[in-house]
Amino acid sequence: MSRPRVVVAGLGDSGLLTAIHLARADVDVVGISSKPGLVSGQELGMRLARPEAWARDYRVGFDRFRRLDGAELVHAELTRLDPATRTVTVDDGRATRAIDYDVLVVATGVSNGFWRRPALQTEAEVTATLAQAHEQIAGAATLLVVGGGAAAVASAYQCATRWPALRVTLAFPGERALPQHHPRTWAHVRRRLLAAGVELRPGHRAVVPEGFDCDRITAGPVAWSSGPEPLPADAVLWAIGRVRPNTGWLSADLLDDQGFVRVGPDLRIAGLQDAFAVGDVAATDPLRSSARNRADKLVAANVRAHLAGRPLGEFRPARRRWGSVLGVEDDGLRVFTPAGRPFRFPAWTVGAVLQPWIVRRGIYRGIRDLPR
Template sequence: MTRKRVVVAGLGDSGILTAMRLARHADVVGISAKPALVSGQELGLRLSRPDDWSRDYWIAFDRFRGLDRVRTVHGRLTGLDPVARRVELTRHDGTRNHEDYDALVIATGVANGFWRRPALQSAADVAADLRAAHDRVAQAESVVVIGGGAAAVSSAANVARTWPRTRVDLYHPGERPLPAHHPRVWSRIRRRLADLGVGVHDGHRAVVPDGFACDEITTGAVHWSTGQEPVTADAVLWTIGRVTPNTGWLPSDMVDDDGFVRVTPDLRVPGRPGFFAIGDVAATDPLRSSARNRADGMLAHNVRADFDGRPLRNYRPPTRRWGSVLGAQPDGLEVFAPDGRAFRFPAWSVDRILQPVIVRRGIYRGVRP
């Protein structure tokens, strides 16, 4: 039987893991605007310790043993022809090309702030972005972090820990940060922030300047629609969760009103045979949680089952966010369960067991030095 061809559009965490699982059963082509895995995780670590972040979250594709059977293409997706079953793209060298498929997995993720951009980048571009953001924060005497999600909380904590003389304040619009997590999580994190000297200010909703995409670190005054006096800082981090799905290359009938890919519970795109979506780009649930809950195994099963005419499995999303909030700290890594209970990996185990054994060998099926 002729092997089917699967195109995985987007090689972030979800796309890579799905491509790895499918590569043993089909000819897989992965398309990425970046030349490597450039994870959107752990913004606080990325800002404060970019070298440490790069070691674990910026990994060239040819280092993944599980991608040895996957042909990776460095390019930007520009269009889709559902009838001809092909995606159109512009490669990094400027040439235009297309890739044919029997099944298409959409895993293009979202744009979110200055750290998750959909632009076609080289390794040098990625390195320049990392260094510029780090240097900007390192030179600041005052930092304001706007937002109440994990990226905002992590940024405030890690900046305060790395530069203890810098004044760091976290402004968020609700009664408490981390509203999608169990309340126990914030109770624990709040004490951490207090110990680090981070000022936490509830009920502040920022006025976003007209035309500003929240995709850069700014300087100066921040105004509030909730009536408080403006505040100023040398560096303002806009981590307000204003995400934009990377779906401009898709037909409009495949996305919802907010631009996310419509999916059924089995992660298929309705009305499009052989189309699937996973990760932050897929409208699975209000938290779009398939990226953080290892749905790659289920999706790979469903793609194969769809080829064979077998029943597909449904994705069941959790009701709360879970996982790490602050990232690895000098005293270890704290991971929260959906019920808010904390589990700690001792500091020595992060570099000796968690990353090399559980993540690189277990999850990613081997990463070359």
């Protein structure tokens, strides 16, 4: 008797972890990715300021993940789902083909700026994208970061500390940035930003003309709907949260009004018994927090329970965002709790303990070193 086939559609942060957990089960795992390896959407600031350091931990070839050794990996774009025949159609740039499944996990994530795009890319294209953004900022005298989320805040901080001569301004629409985090988090982060020389501009909501491309680094000036004078800048980083779910390959009846995948508390896709969704693409709660609360473990467990006819567990979303905000700093890595209290991993532990033991061995269950 053949083993059940589980297709994981999307191998970003959430999809990859789901596939790794499922690799322990008595199933055949097929992972589909438009990228040739993990190109994480995490730590944008470090990616811009220190791309080589970022790539060591956040750009990892799929062949280095030990738990994926038995999985089938497909480098292609998803173009269609047919629930009736239980198949997904993919396009690898040369041909299309259908892949059948017994259970489907949708983890295709979202598009958000130039750093999170669903397009099919080669290794060389990924490398060029990373280098281009870094070089644009490295060659600027002034940088304006527009947005108040973690990506904007971390980018302003990392660029200010990487290039002390660079004049960095962070402009955000509310009285404070990080509105989805606990106020204590912003109070602490604000002090770190000011100490790094970042100029803060609260109450600045950018005017974004219709059809304007925010998915690239542009040049100023930037105008504001709230009234202040336009701000000039050599480089403008748009991190304004224009998140778009990567669900163009799914039918509208599976999506909510914003295009995210409708799911129940057990992360099963509404209307489908043999399909689940996890990560930023899943409409679990207003924060879509299954991407950041280890729901990859839950969805993998629910897939196994579904195949065995057992009851499924339920996802409990967090009320606030939490975790790392600024990324790795000179004195270590600060992780903020949901209550806004920071816990600092000392600098020496990041490379000696956190990444090799907690992340690579503990979370990813083993990552092979690059050949010397």
